[in-house]
Amino acid sequence: MSLLLFAEVLLEAVFLSVDPYMRSFSKFHMKEGDVMIGGQVAKVIQSKNPAFPVGSHVVSDSGWRTHTLSDGTGLVPVLPEWPKDVSLSLALGAIGMPGLTAVYGIEEVLGLQKGETLLVNAAAGAVGSVVGQIAKIKGCKVVGSAGSDAKVAYLKELGFDEVFNYKTVGSLEEALRKASPEGYDCFFENVGGPSSDVVLQQMRKFGRIAVCGSISTYNDSEPQTGPYPYFTVILKQLKMEGFIYSRWQHKNHETLKRLLAWVKEGKLQCREHVTKGFENMPAAFMGMLQGENIGKAVVAV
Numbered sequence: 001m002s003l004l005l006f007a008e009v010l011l012e013a014v015f016l017s018v019d020p021y022m023r024s025f026s027k028f029h030m031k032e033g034d035v036m037i038g039g040q041v042a043k044v045i046q047s048k049n050p051a052f053p054v055g056s057h058v059v060s061d062s063g064w065r066t067h068t069l070s071d072g073t074g075l076v077p078v079l080p081e082w083p084k085d086v087s088l089s090l091a092l093g094a095i096g097m098p099g100l101t102a103v104y105g106i107e108e109v110l111g112l113q114k115g116e117t118l119l120v121n122a123a124a125g126a127v128g129s130v131v132g133q134i135a136k137i138k139g140c141k142v143v144g145s146a147g148s149d150a151k152v153a154y155l156k157e158l159g160f161d162e163v164f165n166y167k168t169v170g171s172l173e174e175a176l177r178k179a180s181p182e183g184y185d186c187f188f189e190n191v192g193g194p195s196s197d198v199v200l201q202q203m204r205k206f207g208r209i210a211v212c213g214s215i216s217t218y219n220d221s222e223p224q225t226g227p228y229p230y231f232t233v234i235l236k237q238l239k240m241e242g243f244i245y246s247r248w249q250h251k252n253h254e255t256l257k258r259l260l261a262w263v264k265e266g267k268l269q270c271r272e273h274v275t276k277g278f279e280n281m282p283a284a285f286m287g288m289l290q291g292e293n294i295g296k297a298v299v300a301v
Contacts, residue, residue: 007049009075011042011060011068016278016299017092018285019126023218036064036281039097041078041088052077059091066278066301079256086263087272093296094130094270099259100252101212101245102130106138109210109243110186114139117180119199122190123163124151126296127212130259131188132160133268143179145191147291154294158269166195176202183207191216197227203236211242219289271295 004010017039025037042060044052049072052058058075062068078091086095093099105127106112118135122128123144132142136159143162144155155163162179169175172195176184183204189196192214203209217224233240248255262268273293275284278301288297 004046004048004069007071008047009044009049009052009070009072010046011058011062011070011075012045013040013042013062013066013068013278013301014057015041015089015092016064016281016301017097018281018288018297018299019097020213020215020218020289022285023289024214027218037061038063039092040065041091042068057088057091059096064278064281076252079260081257082260083264086260089272089274089296089298089300090263090270092298093126093272094268095256095259095263097245098126098296099130100248100255101127102134103255103259104245104248104251105188105210105212105243106131106134108248109241110188110208112138112140112186115141116185117141117143117182117204118186118188119143119145119176119180119184119202120188120190121145121166121195121199122147122213122215123155123160124148124294125190126293128188128190129155129158129271129295130268133158134262136160137262137267141180143176143184145175151294154271172198173201186210188212189214193217193224194227197229197232200229200232200236200238203232203238205236207236207238209238209240211240215289273297275299277301 044054044056047054057078060075118140120128120131124146132144135142142160144160145166146152147167152163152165164175183202185204187209189211190213193216272295281299284299
């Protein structure tokens with residue numbers, strides 16, 4: 001006999017997400033004993049809500065839990081046209097929040113145009129790898145920066161025009177100039193820190209920067225100060241804008257359908273770093289922050 005109240009559903013986690021934003025959010029907005037935030041793909045195992053029948057799957061912000069009781073608020077059904085041969089874990093990656101972030105950063109913030117040159121750092125991550133592929137779909141030159149030779153090789157497989165390992169190049173400035181001597185029209189920023197100032201020197205006049213993340217600073221015990229690149233921004237007349245994907249959530253359904261179509265057409269490749277076992281969530285989270293993953297990091301329950 002179900003103990004659920006009217007409209008309630010009982011969810012069982014299938015896949016859980018670990019993402020860089022969790023580090024900064026938890027540092028400033030959570031206290032000891034709180035349930036860690038995060039997204040998950042969950043299966044409805046009991047329901048008194050006709051919108052979410054038993055056996056259906058939803059994307060939920062239920063955090064690090066194996067089971068969640070919900071009144072249905074905030075639950076997003078997995079797209080009904082989801083192919084059976086595509087893992088539901090992609091609803092946490094390329095066909096989920098990271099994919100939406102990539103699309104909105106490119107289209108709404110950067111306004112990327114065919115023939116332009118885009119630089120993306122943390123390019124082998126969940127967002128960066130999608131950013132580069134969408135930019136190629138749009139007919140752009142794409143330069144990626146990543147932190148290992150294996151990641152560089154992966155990005156070349158995806159069709160990036162130029163890729164370099166920022167940990168092994170002698171000079172970031174020289175690597176950027178070699179990859180695109182004519183400079184960069186757009187920069188999709190995931191890393192932050194001092195390297196960003198080096199990139200700004202390579203931007204073309206009227207360049208645009210979409211600030212998505214600052215993963216190099218998330219573990220700092222003391223906030224970084226400087227450099228202060230305002231003179232460069234003024235001289236080059238650059239546009240720099242921070243953003244969060246939820247600003248355009250009214251477009252999410254149609255955007256997810258576009259992302260799924262690109263996956264089905266083979267235009268968007270999706271590699272995942274899968275950790276098995278809910279008990280391994282902390283290890284998966286720390287490994288992601290240390291750059292162990294290629295593509296989206298997820299935990300399979």
